[in-house]
Amino acid sequence: MTAPALDLTADVLTLTRALVDIPSVSGTEGPLADAVETALRALGGLEVVRIGNNVLARTDLGRDERIVLAGHLDTVPIADNVPSHLETVDGVERLHGCGTSDMKAGDAVMLRLAGLFGVPGAQPAHDLTFVFYDNEEVEAVKNGLGRVARELRGWLYGDLAILLEPTDGDVEGGCQGTMRVVLTVPGERAHSARSWLGTNAIHGAAPILATLAAYQAREVDIDGLHFREGLNAVKVEGGVAGNVVPDECRVTVNFRFAPDRDEDAAEAHVREVFAQVLAAGVTLEVTDMSGGALPGLAEPAAAAFVAAVGRPARAKLGWTDVARFAAFGIPAVNYGPGDPNQAHQRGEHVRVDRLQPAEDALTAFITGSPA
């Protein structure tokens, strides 16, 4: 299937609609990646490479600083919400459709910037790298940005990375880490009619749940941003049969931790929280770990960008791909026109009046204009 050609001179709303109307559910990004690649190559001022359905493009003007702009091309599954349509609700014009907020509006802004600064004779204040990647909405192992980091790591180098994920026009700095542990309570099986012959592992989970219920999550300010941690059971399972005292109960706990803790510190904290049950024979296994990212907003490029946007920055509490840049020591922020609350909703939409301001703020930053 060949997608229609993208016109990078069209306004950002038209471009957003064009992107939404080319379906690109994770794993099927080919036609959209083709259209993006073709449009970028046609500009004449960019070096373009492609691996899989990841399309990378960059200027090479010898500027002192390089800004990386990144966005994923894929969406969650379509739910009767493609093609796009406009609706006006309470006087606010909205573009509806799968991926409008998450994050084709951001991709459209990137393509607009490529059209402005990726042409011969353009004079951006910074060199620019554009990264359009696939498979962000599925398992981390498939994530296109991860593949680029492994296979074309030099392409991710820069002084600041901006992910155009939906942030409602705010700058979100850093991201919290996330780890999952499974706490396994042992017991001894017995017929429930003679339960005193066994040891009920589900009953043994009582102090784990009580510890979680009583846990006071830490709040901390880093680089002026406010982070709020959380420790939550996300799964509990136990039971053999309706007449058996169960010999095992498993509680899966998710710890979201501020980026002033590294992975080791996060694990040590969780072990300390559960020290009493661990001493009593409960075992703890770390099943998942992704470190956070410090905001890095004190870095000159990041500070200049926040100034260009002209709105207060806030902490990113979920884990995002900014951590992949942070792992290379590159300051990275989320900033995009989409509404994060609209992500993955059947009625997903983006406010039309958020699109042009995002393009304008980035244009001002890239040209080095005062905010």
Next chain:
Amino acid sequence: MTAPALDLTADVLTLTRALVDIPSVSGTEGPLADAVETALRALGGLEVVRIGNNVLARTDLGRDERIVLAGHLDTVPIADNVPSHLETVDGVERLHGCGTSDMKAGDAVMLRLAGLFGVPGAQPAHDLTFVFYDNEEVEAVKNGLGRVARELRGWLYGDLAILLEPTDGDVEGGCQGTMRVVLTVPGERAHSARSWLGTNAIHGAAPILATLAAYQAREVDIDGLHFREGLNAVKVEGGVAGNVVPDECRVTVNFRFAPDRDEDAAEAHVREVFAQVLAAGVTLEVTDMSGGALPGLAEPAAAAFVAAVGRPARAKLGWTDVARFAAFGIPAVNYGPGDPNQAHQRGEHVRVDRLQPAEDALTAFITGSPA
């Protein structure tokens, strides 16, 4: 398939082996029921009826009292343990095979008694009813004794019912009731990175598990038998995804209650135990309820039987089919040569030296001989 004929004049070990060697996993009792029916009809002193794979037979000698002897014909699935074989371990001779203890040894004793007292001219002190039934090892709705109770209830009438379930030669009186309830803890879903926007239902289960862990089960003596209750979580489940604060957690609790509580009293007790969480919004649903059975050992026929066995009676803590008789006001006990700990084991066996004493004790009781 035609099973070999059963010789009811053979000794009880030979007869037990013959029964074990005719496979009768629940749902496939046909050939064994055929063999039993044929053997009983051939005796000439019994009225015999059959419904499905349930075979009923009784004397009609006008005696003052009637004793019902009951045993199920089916077994759990065979696990490379048919045909039977003899083994001597530590000087004790054992018959190995699927259903030896649970409960073809008991069925063999019943057939021996039929052979002795179900022939013309026999002079038992009591009239006798024999109930061989199917599908005891599967869902209660299939239970053959339940079908007989619905369709041929008059056949279960008697002054005492003896189930020849494995009791290791002891008399077990009454049985405890069993009920299951599901406690559902509500919560509010949220992304686990912003957990304070939700309410974690798994954390909300903490007081339920703490209540269970602290619960002191009641012990009570009834008719001289000692009953010990139990309240146990047999299942816990909760969780939506690894990054979601869950909005529901379900704890399934099994209450085993002594027969001095009826069903209503049992439910009231469980509601009282969990009164605090129920007041806080947890819901309770009764999903399963089977009342217990009072021992009834003060009834003359039951007392005479206990005296004939000559060993102290003990309480039955699991739920058994004696409750079906108790529901009609018929005293009922478990008494059989099998070992209850061998039931459903791959290495299931019965001690050979338990077989003849069981036959002898029942013969003495039926003939009215002194113990």
